[in-house]
Amino acid sequence: xxxxxxxxxxxxxxxxxxxxxxxxxxxxxxxxxxxxxxxxxxxxxxxxxxxxxxxxxxxxxxxxxxxxxxxxxxxxxxxxxxxxxxxxxxxxxxxxxxxxxxxxxxxxxxxxxxxxxxxxxxxxxxxxxxxxxxxxxxxxxxxxxxxxxxxxxxxxxxxxxxxxxxxxxxxxxxxxxxxxxxxxxxxxxxxxxxxxxxxxxxxxxxxxxxxxxxxxxxxxxxxxxxxxxxxxxxxxxxxxxxxxxxxxxxxxxxxxxxxxxxxxxxxxx
Numbered sequence: 001x002x003x004x005x006x007x008x009x010x011x012x013x014x015x016x017x018x019x020x021x022x023x024x025x026x027x028x029x030x031x032x033x034x035x036x037x038x039x040x041x042x043x044x045x046x047x048x049x050x051x052x053x054x055x056x057x058x059x060x061x062x063x064x065x066x067x068x069x070x071x072x073x074x075x076x077x078x079x080x081x082x083x084x085x086x087x088x089x090x091x092x093x094x095x096x097x098x099x100x101x102x103x104x105x106x107x108x109x110x111x112x113x114x115x116x117x118x119x120x121x122x123x124x125x126x127x128x129x130x131x132x133x134x135x136x137x138x139x140x141x142x143x144x145x146x147x148x149x150x151x152x153x154x155x156x157x158x159x160x161x162x163x164x165x166x167x168x169x170x171x172x173x174x175x176x177x178x179x180x181x182x183x184x185x186x187x188x189x190x191x192x193x194x195x196x197x198x199x200x201x202x203x204x205x206x207x208x209x210x211x212x213x214x215x216x217x218x219x220x221x222x223x224x225x226x227x228x229x230x231x232x233x234x235x236x237x238x239x240x241x242x243x244x245x246x247x248x249x250x251x252x253x254x255x256x257x258x259x260x261x262x263x264x265x266x267x268x269x
Contacts, residue, residue, distance in 0.1 A: 007052035007087070008032055010159055031160040033182050035086035038062060041098040042090075043105065051156070051163060051181045052087055055080050057193030058186060059089050065192050065220035067127070069097050072196045126238070127219065129246035134227040134264060135203045136171050138249060143230055145173030146208050147254040150232075153178035154210065165210040166191040168200070169230075176205065184211040188220050195224065202226045206249075213239045213252055213262075222246045228264065230254050235262055 010029045017024050036050045038059060045068075050058065056078050063069045077092040093101070146169045153175050156163045166187040167178035179190040188209065195202055206228035207221055213235035219242060221229050228249040235243075235252045240262045243250035249264025 007034070007055075007082070009051055009053050009156060029159050031156060031162040031182055037086065037088045038091060039088060040068070040091050040101055041093055043102065045101070045105075047086075048183070048186060050183060050186045053181075054179055054190045054194070055087065055089060057179070057190045057197065058181075059091055059193065060196055061189035061191065061193030061220075063091065063093075064196060065189055065223045067223060068101060069093065072193075126215065126242070129219075129242050130222055130225075132222060132225055132227045132247050133203070134247060134249060137264070138171065138206050138228050138230070138251070139173075140259070142169070142171065142173030142206075143251060143254055143259050144257070146175055146206075146230065147232060147259075148256065149173075149175050150178070150208060150210060154180060156180045157210070163187075167208040167210075168195060168205055169208050170205045175208070184209060184214075185216055185220065188217060192220065192224055206230060208232075208254070212236070213250060215239045215242055218242045218246070218248060218250060222248060230259070 009032050011032050012027050013030055015026055015028045017026050031051060033049055034052050035047050037047045038045050059078050060072050060075060063075060069075060074094040074097050075091060079090040081088045150167060153167060154165045157180060163180045163182055164184040164187045165178050165180045167175050168191055169175050177194055179187055181187040181190060202225045207226055209217060209231040211231060212233035213229060213231040215236055215238040218229055218239045230251040232254050235250055240250060243263040250262045251259050252262055253260045
C-alpha cells in the first residue's frame, strides 16, 4: 500500500466579493476537485471526480461497495500516483476477482449502457438488496446528538462550503470518524474503506450523511452490512424501497429538533 501520499485539498483564488452595494477584491478558499482513475490490474475501470484525501480508503471502499471484491483481503496492493491530468490509483486484485472484472468489461463491449458506470443493462442497475440484521434500533436522542455534533467534524466544509461528509457514529450518537469529499458517494466510499481498514463492526453503529439519501447511498451501506443510515436531507423513492427490502433503518431530514423515519421503525429486542 502507498504511504505518505498527500495532496492539497483547498486552493486560494482571487475573487471580487459584492456585498451591500460595494465590491471588494479578496481571496477565497475553494475545495480542490481532481479526476482520480481507479486502475485494476492494469485495466482502467472508472474515473471519479474527488477531493484528493484518504485516497486508499476511497479505493478500498469503492471496490467493496461496487462489489468488485467481497473483502479487502482480496486487494493485494494500492499505489497512488500523481499524473499530468490527475491522480492514478493502481489496485492489484486477487487473480479470480481480476478475471471476473475483465469478463464483466468484455461483456459490456458494444452494448448500449444505461448511464451508470460499469452497468450494462437496466436490470443490473439496482442489485438485489441483502437482508441486514439490525442489532439495535437507533434512538431519537442518538440521531439528534450525532447531527448536532456533525459540523465540528467538517473542517473542509467550514473552509469552503462545498463538500459532503460521511460519518460513522456509535449506537448512542457519538461521531467516531468523519470523512469529507465533493461527492457524497465518494465520502461514503472513504468511510467504508476506513471501516474495513480499522476492522470496525458495521453492526455496532450507524452512518450519518450530510446529504440527501439517494439509492446509491443506501445500496453502498448495504454492501457492507450497515443497518442504519441517517441523512440530513430527503430520501428518494428508490432509496426508501431498497431500505425496506434490506431491513435498513433509513432516517431523513435529520435537523435540530426533528427527523423523519422512512423505514426500520420497529424496535429491535
